[in-house]
Amino acid sequence: MKAVGKVLCATGVIVGLLAFFWKDAFDPESLSGARVLLTGASAGIGEQMAYHYASFGAEIVLTARREAVLQKRKRGIQCLSYNFCEILCHFPESKQIYSQSFLKDFRLSARGLDYLVLNHIGMTPFQMWDGDVEHTRWLMQVNFFSYVALATAALPTLEENKGSLIVVSSLTGKIPTPFTTSYSATKFALDGFFGSLRHELVMQKKNIFITLCILGLVDTDMALEKTRGKVYLAASPAAEAALAIIRGGATRVQEAFYPWWLEYVCHFRDWFPSHRDQVLRSYYNYSSP
Ligand SMILES: NC(=O)c1ccc[n+]([C@@H]2O[C@H](COP(=O)([O-])OP(=O)(O)OC[C@H]3O[C@@H](n4cnc5c(N)ncnc54)[C@H](OP(=O)(O)O)[C@@H]3O)[C@@H](O)[C@H]2O)c1
Ligand SMILES: *[C@@H]1O[C@H](CO)[C@@H](O)[C@H](O)[C@H]1NC(C)=O
Numbered sequence: 644m645k646a647v648g649k650v651l652c653a654t655g656v657i658v659g660l661l662a663f664f665w666k667d668a669f670d671p672e673s674l675s676g677a678r679v680l681l682t683g684a685s686a687g688i689g690e691q692m693a694y695h696y697a698s699f700g701a702e703i704v705l706t707a708r709r710e711a712v713l714q715k716r717k718r719g720i721q722c723l724s725y726n727f728c729e730i731l732c733h734f735p736e737s738k739q740i741y742s743q744s745f746l747k748d749f750r751l752s753a754r755g756l757d758y759l760v761l762n763h764i765g766m767t768p769f770q771m772w773d774g775d776v777e778h779t780r781w782l783m784q785v786n787f788f789s790y791v792a793l794a795t796a797a798l799p800t801l802e803e804n805k806g807s808l809i810v811v812s813s814l815t816g817k818i819p820t821p822f823t824t825s826y827s828a829t830k831f832a833l834d835g836f837f838g839s840l841r842h843e844l845v846m847q848k849k850n851i852f853i854t855l856c857i858l859g860l861v862d863t864d865m866a867l868e869k870t871r872g873k874v875y876l877a878a879s880p881a882a883e884a885a886l887a888i889i890r891g892g893a894t895r896v897q898e899a900f901y902p903w904w905l906e907y908v909c910h911f912r913d914w915f916p917s918h919r920d921q922v923l924r925s926y927y928n929y930s931s932p
Contacts, residue, residue, distance in 0.1 A: 669890045675700035676726075678756050678804075682733075682793070683763025685712040687863035688811070691885035692760065693720055699889075702727035707763065755804050758892055759797045761790045762811040764826075769869040771929075772824045779825040786829035791836060798851065807852040809892040810837050814859050817909045818919070821927045822873065841897070856888045856899045857909060875926050 679696050683689040685707035696703050697720040705713050705720075705728070713730040720728045765785030767778070794808055801808060815823045816830025834855060841853045860866060862878035870878075884901050891899025900906040912919065 668894045670893070671699045673893055674889070677701045677758060678704075678754060679758040679760060680704045680706065680731075680756055680797070681758075681760045681762060682706045685709050685716060687865060688858075688861060688881050688885050688888070689760075689762045690716055691882045692762065692889060694723060695882075695885055695889050697724045697726060697728065700724060700726055701758075704729045704731055706731045706733050708732060756797055756800045757804050757806045758809060759794065759801060759806070760809040760811070760888070760892070761793060762809075762888075763789075764829075766865075767823075767826045769822045769873060771822065779828065782825045782829055783832070786826070787832045787836070790833060794837075794840075801851045802849050805850040807854060807892050807895065808837070809854045809856065809888060811856045811858065811888060814857055814905055814908070817857055818912050818923070820923060821929070852892075852895045854892045854896055854899055856891055856901070857905055858884055858888075858901050859905050861901075873928050875928065 674696065677696075677699075679701045681689060681692055681696070681703055684693045684703075684705035689705075689707070693703060693705055693716055703720070703726070705716060707713055710730065710732045713732065717728050717730055763785070765782050767782055790810065794810075797806075797808070800806070810833055812830045812833050813826075814820065815827040816834055819827050819831075837853050837855060844851050844853070860870065860874065860876050860878045861881050861884045863881050867878060870876075879902055887899055887901035898906075898909075900909070
């Protein structure tokens with residue numbers, strides 16, 4: 644009995660210490676000089692990530708479609724740090740992204756890469772399914788296939804540099820929610836693809852880490868505009884969401900959650916599914932015509 648007590652006590656102390664140090668595992672210093680390629684960096688959470696990475700001293704390549712906006716972000720970042728900051732314009736919906744030259748053109752193989760942060764998304768309506776199958780196909784290209792193509796092109800340099808792949812997803816990529824049919828599908832696809840790839844990297848003893856980020860509603864202009872009057876949920880600040888993603892990638896967690904309690908929502912998602920869905924729907928405003 645005494646021995647059991649001692650073991651329990653020791654386990655308690657170890658767990659306590661782990662919990663204590665776990666919280667502070669993130670060392671911003673580790674990002675100083677890190678080479679980061681960040682997609683969807685012109686607005687929203689991507690823009691905030693760019694500022695954080697820059698203030699931690701990382702070297703960043705920003706990508707999005709709108710060059711003028713990216714130039715503006717670049718100027719903002721150069722006021723924050725003297726680090727390398729470049730921009731690269733791309734159109735995931737075009738064939739360009741599938742040619743590995745997208746990354747090679749940029750001499751990434753020469754510069755090397757520590758973090759590939761896949762964050763961009765195509766515009767999608769927040770509404771009932773309207774039967775637009777072509778839109779779903781297009782959104783799959785932008786939100787899913789381009790992630791697969793970019794990750795594939797970056798794997799060799801990530802392996803060489805023991806780098807990380809950060810994939811930005813959403814709660815609706817773990818638990819389906821209303822008004823997000825196609826979007827939810829693209830995020831579930833990311834979980835499947837990158838979850839399987841993660842296994843294979845471990846099996847091949849390749850030193851590349853994959854972090855999937857599960858975010859709740861965040862107060863980006865786009866998200867607020869689309870959900871206004873349709874959801875009764877408070878949006879969390881984009882700068883905090885951006886930091887949670889960066890922290891998750893830097894501390895090499897498999898899944899990063901923001902806000903933190905989403906981890907428990909996902910953990911218990913299959914316990915009472917019909918009750919869960921009823922509660923979920925109560926947060927959505929649907930006034931039938
Ligand atoms: N905001 C939320 O509530 C929320 C919740 C859960 C998860 N997330 C996830 O967080 C990530 C960032 O979301 P966000 O809210 O910050 O998005 P956002 O504000 O709409 O920004 C999207 C970014 O993607 C780029 N983009 C738009 N259309 C594109 C296209 N067709 N091809 C390539 N790039 C395109 C945009 O720049 P250009 O227009 O210049 O190309 C912009 O930089 C996404 O993965 C999203 O799914 C967001
Ligand atoms: C719910 O949506 C209807 C229109 O679809 C709108 O008139 C109403 O104001 C919304 N309710 C809330 C509480 O936002």
